[in-house]
Amino acid sequence: MLIAKKYNNENIALICALFAYGNVKAIIKLLESLDFSLLEASDEVIVKELSSHYYRFQNSQDITALFIVLKRLKQIDSIENIFYEGYKKEENVLDGLWNFITVIQELYLRKSRGYKFLIGSVPKKLNSAGTYKRYLMFLRWMVRSDEIDLGLWSKIDKKDLLMPLDTHTFKVSQKLGLLKRKTYDMKAVVELTETLKKFDKSDPIKYDFALYRLGQEKII
The missing domain is CATH 1.10.1670 (Endonuclease Iii, domain 2)
Structure with missing residues (x-):
């Protein structure tokens, strides 16, 4: 959360949230080692610079894939707008999340277990869905605004979190x-x-x- 606050950027905050599992010290060590300016770099540079990075279930190719897909996403639209497209009809944040996951899956195809664990998937039935804790934490950071949360978004109501x-x-x-x-x-x-x-x-x-x-x- 401290790293997310430092940058005050939805893309960097999402990276922080998706890696927020496991030992806190290990999470911070990884996040502090990442060069977030790579979100503006070419695919080739991203691959080269992240070639030695890994974290628990994710190898360097998985981390590279996340950076590339978020870079491509930035060129199309904001994360907020993509969530909002799914959310707006029923004001349902899960519909927003399913839309977001669908979009990033289409932008970069990678089927490794580490990458799937990182970005998640759309469940066939809500009854079979996990907690999606990391994504819901990210939404809290983006939507709520106080001494803890960032409040970078305005299109989603905190009552629906x-x-x-x-x-x-x-x-x-x-x-x-x-x-x-x-x-x-x-x-x-x-x-x-x-x-x-x-x-x-x-x-x-x-x-x-x-x-x-x-x-x-x-x-x-």
Whole structure:
């Protein structure tokens, strides 16, 4: 998040969010090693400069693919506009996310497991969908504006955001009686978000950080 705040750029923030899994120190080490100016470079330069980079499930080709697809995306439209195209009809952020994933899959075809893990895929049914935590965290950064979140976007309403559910928040929410579902998936995300709307329907995921810290610090 600190690196995303430093640059205040939706493309760089998305890279930060997509690599936000695993050990925090390892995440920061990777992100600090990346030259984000490569998002303006040629494909050949991107391939050359990222040839020695890797992170957990992603090899250098996977990281290169992400930079190239985001560079190509910038030449077409903003990430916000692409999300908005899917979101605007029903004001559903998942429709926006599915549209975004579809667009980037079409811009750069790569079928490695590492790349698929990084960018995700459109689920056949919502019932079979994971939590998409990294993307929902990115949306929180972009849409909400406070001392934590960046607030770079204006087209998506924060009332429509969904909880970026990680395992800490999942367990704490169950213990607090905010979440009944036992499975860590998108249905749990939707259920928890609906519960939090009872406290503030205009900004339900403002409670994300507090719930996360309760779990992280093992207070509950």
